Amino acid sequence: xxxxxxxxxxxxxxxxxxxxxxxxxxxxxxxxxxxxxxxxxxxxxxxxxxxxxxxxxxxxxxxxxxxxxxxxxxxxxxxxxxxxxxxxxxxxxxxxxxxxxxxxxxxxxxxx
Amino acid sequence: xxxxxxxxxxxxxxxxxxxxxxxxxxxxxxxxxxxxxxxxxxxxxxxxxxxxxxxxxxxxxxxxxxxxxxxxxxxxxxxxxxxxxxxxxxxxxxxxxxxxxxxxxxxxxxxxxxxxxxxxxxxxxxxxxxxxxxxxxxxxxxxxxxxxxxxxxxxxxxxxxxxxxxxxxxxxxxxxxxxxxxxxxxxxxxxxxxxxxxxxxxxxxxxxxxxxxxxxxxxxxxxxxxxxxxxxxxxxxxxxxxxxxxxxxxxxxxxxxxxxxxxxxxxxxxxxxxxxxxxxxxxxxxxxxxxxxxxxxxxxxxxxxxxxxxxxxxxxxxxxxxxxxxxxxxxxxxxxxxxxxxxxxxxxxxxxxxxxxxxxxxxxxxxxxxxxxxxxxxxxxxxxxxxxxxxxxxxxxxxxxxxxxxxxxxxxxxxxxxxxxxxxxxxxxxxxxxxxxxxxxxxxxxxxxxxxxxxxxxxxxxxxxxxxxxxxxxxxxxxxxxxxxxxxxxxxxxxxxxxxxxxxxxxxxxxxxxxxxxxxxxxxxxxxxxxxxxxxxxxxxxxxxxxxxxxxxxxxxxxxxxxxxxxxxxxxxxxxxxxxxxxxxxxxxxxxxxxxxxxxxxxxxxxxxxxxxxxxxxxxxxxxxxxxxxxxxxxxxxxxxxxxxxxxxxxxxxxxxxxxxxxxxxxxxxxxxxxxxxxxxxxxxxxxxxxxxxxxxxxxxxxxxxxxxxxxxxxxxxxxxxxxxxxxxxxxxxxxxxxxxxxxxxxxxxxxxxxxxxxxxxxxxxxxxxxxxxxxxxxxxxxxxxxxxxxxxxxxxxxxxxxxx
Numbered sequence: 001x002x003x004x005x006x007x008x009x010x011x012x013x014x015x016x017x018x019x020x021x022x023x024x025x026x027x028x029x030x031x032x033x034x035x036x037x038x039x040x041x042x043x044x045x046x047x048x049x050x051x052x053x054x055x056x057x058x059x060x061x062x063x064x065x066x067x068x069x070x071x072x073x074x075x076x077x078x079x080x081x082x083x084x085x086x087x088x089x090x091x092x093x094x095x096x097x098x099x100x101x102x103x104x105x106x107x108x109x110x111x112x
Numbered sequence: 113x114x115x116x117x118x119x120x121x122x123x124x125x126x127x128x129x130x131x132x133x134x135x136x137x138x139x140x141x142x143x144x145x146x147x148x149x150x151x152x153x154x155x156x157x158x159x160x161x162x163x164x165x166x167x168x169x170x171x172x173x174x175x176x177x178x179x180x181x182x183x184x185x186x187x188x189x190x191x192x193x194x195x196x197x198x199x200x201x202x203x204x205x206x207x208x209x210x211x212x213x214x215x216x217x218x219x220x221x222x223x224x225x226x227x228x229x230x231x232x233x234x235x236x237x238x239x240x241x242x243x244x245x246x247x248x249x250x251x252x253x254x255x256x257x258x259x260x261x262x263x264x265x266x267x268x269x270x271x272x273x274x275x276x277x278x279x280x281x282x283x284x285x286x287x288x289x290x291x292x293x294x295x296x297x298x299x300x301x302x303x304x305x306x307x308x309x310x311x312x313x314x315x316x317x318x319x320x321x322x323x324x325x326x327x328x329x330x331x332x333x334x335x336x337x338x339x340x341x342x343x344x345x346x347x348x349x350x351x352x353x354x355x356x357x358x359x360x361x362x363x364x365x366x367x368x369x370x371x372x373x374x375x376x377x378x379x380x381x382x383x384x385x386x387x388x389x390x391x392x393x394x395x396x397x398x399x400x401x402x403x404x405x406x407x408x409x410x411x412x413x414x415x416x417x418x419x420x421x422x423x424x425x426x427x428x429x430x431x432x433x434x435x436x437x438x439x440x441x442x443x444x445x446x447x448x449x450x451x452x453x454x455x456x457x458x459x460x461x462x463x464x465x466x467x468x469x470x471x472x473x474x475x476x477x478x479x480x481x482x483x484x485x486x487x488x489x490x491x492x493x494x495x496x497x498x499x500x501x502x503x504x505x506x507x508x509x510x511x512x513x514x515x516x517x518x519x520x521x522x523x524x525x526x527x528x529x530x531x532x533x534x535x536x537x538x539x540x541x542x543x544x545x546x547x548x549x550x551x552x553x554x555x556x557x558x559x560x561x562x563x564x565x566x567x568x569x570x571x572x573x574x575x576x577x578x579x580x581x582x583x584x585x586x587x588x589x590x591x592x593x594x595x596x597x598x599x600x601x602x603x604x605x606x607x608x609x610x611x612x613x614x615x616x617x618x619x620x621x622x623x624x625x626x627x628x629x630x631x632x633x634x635x636x637x638x639x640x641x642x643x644x645x646x647x648x649x650x651x652x653x654x655x656x657x658x659x660x661x662x663x664x665x666x667x668x669x670x671x672x673x674x675x676x677x678x679x680x681x682x683x684x685x686x687x688x689x690x691x692x693x694x695x696x697x698x699x700x701x702x703x704x705x706x707x708x709x710x711x712x713x714x715x716x717x718x719x720x721x722x723x724x725x726x727x728x729x730x731x732x733x734x735x736x737x738x739x740x741x742x743x744x745x746x747x748x749x750x751x752x753x754x755x756x757x758x759x760x761x762x763x764x765x766x767x768x769x770x771x772x773x774x775x776x777x778x779x780x781x782x783x784x785x786x787x788x789x790x791x792x793x794x795x796x797x798x799x800x801x802x803x804x805x806x807x808x809x810x811x812x813x814x815x816x817x818x819x820x821x822x823x824x825x826x827x828x829x830x831x832x833x834x835x836x837x838x839x840x841x842x843x844x845x846x847x848x849x850x851x852x853x854x855x856x857x858x859x860x861x862x863x864x865x866x867x868x869x870x871x872x873x874x875x876x877x878x879x880x881x882x883x884x885x886x887x888x889x890x891x892x893x894x895x896x897x898x899x900x901x902x903x904x905x906x907x908x909x910x911x912x913x914x915x916x917x
Contacts, residue, residue: 079881090145
């Protein structure tokens with residue numbers, strides 16, 4: 001079994017996914033490209049391209065959850081939900097970038 | 113999945129990411145979760161320790177977001193003021209200086225190019241620079257510099273407001289001149305006027321009869337100073353200023369329509385106005401004076417005013433100022449208070465020229481215009497070059513083949529910042545009077561009171577005396593500048609004026625220790641010793657009449673309390689409505705109305721002019737009077753290409769004879785209409801309009817709808833129906849895109865600290881994420897208040913400024 005297969009399916013697979021998610025979130029808190037980084041990482045760890053879609057969406061969901069929680073902490077949640085198109089854009093970016101990145105990464109990195 | 117499919121997926125995904133990055137990079141940077149620039153400003157401004165080169169200061173924000181700043185010295189104080197104003201209102205400050213500096217297009221684009229052309233043409237920037245040179249060596253110079261440093265410290269270390277992310281723009285460093293530019297903007301909006309262009313054009317197009325629509329004086333008996341004998345003005349004759357006097361009135365007639373149309377957008381807004389009054393301790397329950405003020409300006413998002421409480425060992429002042437200006441403009445100290453309304457006088461003159469050899473003739477000589485080529489930067493567009501020209505009178509503007517020079521005291525170096533600084537240190541009415549001695553623009557009706565029981569009314573400002581051939585003339589005309597008509601002695605545009613030819617401070621009509629005195633932008637006094645203004649510059653008398661009626665009744669009923677004063681501020685009875693309603697309900701008019709219109713008039717039976725949101729009668733009246741005005745004048749004005757900005761004051765319409773020629777509809781040659789005919793026609797239109805619009809009550813028409821300059825729903829304030837009108841004391845009017853009204857309501861009572869109150873229409877912070885974005889809006893709309901005491905919140909400060917010199 002290759003190293004990547006081990007990380008994808010071994011007993012530390014879930015830990016790897018958590019670490020990838022955390023790295024992605026930290027990167028995403030500095031620049032939108034961090035969402036792509038996170039997507040790539042969780043995509044590479046996916047066991048299949050289909051699974052990469054799920055993990056990309058999940059990473060995006062986690063990023064959006066953290067984003068909303070942060071706004072709630074700042075007391076800015078109500079204005080956020082009134083931003084209309086901006087809200088749609090944020091949600092679209094949150095799910096879209098990581099998912100596309102995850103699928104693309106998984107398609108490129110099949111196994112090593 | 114085979115290799116080809118995976119490769120295809122990889123290519124598509126990579127292409128999608130590259131495309132998103134290239135085509136939508138700005139959107140990604142703006143709105144991406146966690147890192148989007150728009151969300152930077154959502155975090156509460158975290159800096160609780162700020163380095164200050166000026167010394168220590170502490171800031172406590174109260175429950176309404178009002179900063180209470182206490183500092184060891186004034187420089188440290190104003191550094192902190194700059195910091196907190198930038199924290200709460202940076203984009204608004206930037207927008208204002210760009211507007212008046214003619215630099216909006218650099219961030220907004222071509223849509224603001226005409227605005228930039230206008231403001232550049234009048235060169236407010238040079239006027240502000242002249243003011244800075246004038247005041248930088250005075251007591252206010254160092255505070256302005258410290259304020260500037262505070263603004264820039266915040267801009268360099270704190271989060272920029274979300275508007276910068278939306279515009280993809282950067283903040284450029286604040287300068288002392290910017291503070292004075294904001295002052296120029298406010299002054300221009302309150303006292304710059306091109307009314308003479310409109311009147312000359314109307315008379316040119318409609319004939320000499322039109323002069324009756326723009327009388328020298330509105331025929332009412334409620335000037336601010338009701339009894340001229342009350343005035344304590346020193347004897348004054350313009351002969352003291354010039355060699356001799358006469359009533360001679362030079363007049364350059366003609367059609368200035370193109371100029372009038374262009375300048376109308378930037379002219380003094382006729383819907384602006386304000387109320388203030390003072391009641392001396394002679395008539396109050398406490399024996400201490402009561403003072404009230406509510407300036408009526410555009411209702412903006414965020415509000416035009418920013419409330420502050422500033423204290424050092426030498427001063428303790430609370431009230432509101434304009435973001436960008438470090439001092440309190442309206443407010444109170446521990447022992448004195450003052451409020452302002454605009455003097456509806458005439459402070460702008462226009463001059464035509466005989467052009468010759470590329471220059472202009474002035475008193476027999478040909479002079480070149482002082483010309484500078486300037487570039488207006490346009491975001492996402494081509495930059496535009498304009499020639500900024502000046503004559504001896506000031507800036508020169510041209511449209512439609514007509515050229516005029518513009519004289520306005522504010523083009524000179526002015527002292528309003530120093531005047532406000534001194535007001536902030538006032539301990540008594542005497543101090544306030546001394547502060548006003550140097551007040552130049554905009555001329556303001558000051559009412560003042562102090563803890564010792566003194567009161568004062570002073571319409572401070574520089575009042576020009578116009579001189580033609582050594583004779584004093586009125587200013588409600590366009591002068592022949594080449595012939596030297598209408599000169600202002602002692603006035604130096606963009607330089608230091610001596611003001612020698614202006615009215616001496618002591619000779620301005622004023623009242624020492626008035627018992628009851630109210631101002632609402634109406635005529636200052638009957639038969640002043642010098643020309644002050646006309647019906648086109650002074651407000652209609654409706655608010656002034658109502659305030660005096662209410663205060664007189666209150667005084668007659670017994671001792672006045674702070675509750676009495678608040679009730680007056682909440683009053684929504686329109687004297688305009690009570691004056692016009694009989695026209696709408698006259699039997700002659702009703703007899704000619706459609707059945708639907710006739711039914712509407714029954715709503716007005718017994719109605720007392722209360723402009724309440726839930727009133728059907730108020731709605732009927734409001735729409736009818738609009739239609740009545742249009743039906744009266746549109747048949748004359750519209751065919752001549754003049755819109756309603758040329759119409760006369762509403763009071764002039766009310767005073768027209770029932771068979772005035774203006775009621776006659778020019779399109780009906782077979783008959784001659786009278787007031788009753790027009791009233792009936794207007795009510796018929798009112799019925800049609802109500803049917804079309806579906807409005808049931810006044811509040812559905814008179815709706816609070818305050819929008820952010822970007823007009824994005826999430827940045828706009830909540831909408832709600834409103835009481836009040838342009839002519840009620842409780843002032844609010846919605847007409848088209850116009851939202852104007854009481855921009856700050858204040859009552860000061862020296863007998864009980866807790867009784868002094870104030871409220872702004874919105875909130876303290878201009879960042880839409882903030883809890884203080886519009887947390888005072890409902891209080892304001894409901895006529896409620898919050899405390900205006902000199903107590904600061906207990907507990908640890910929110911921001912501490914430290915360091916040393």
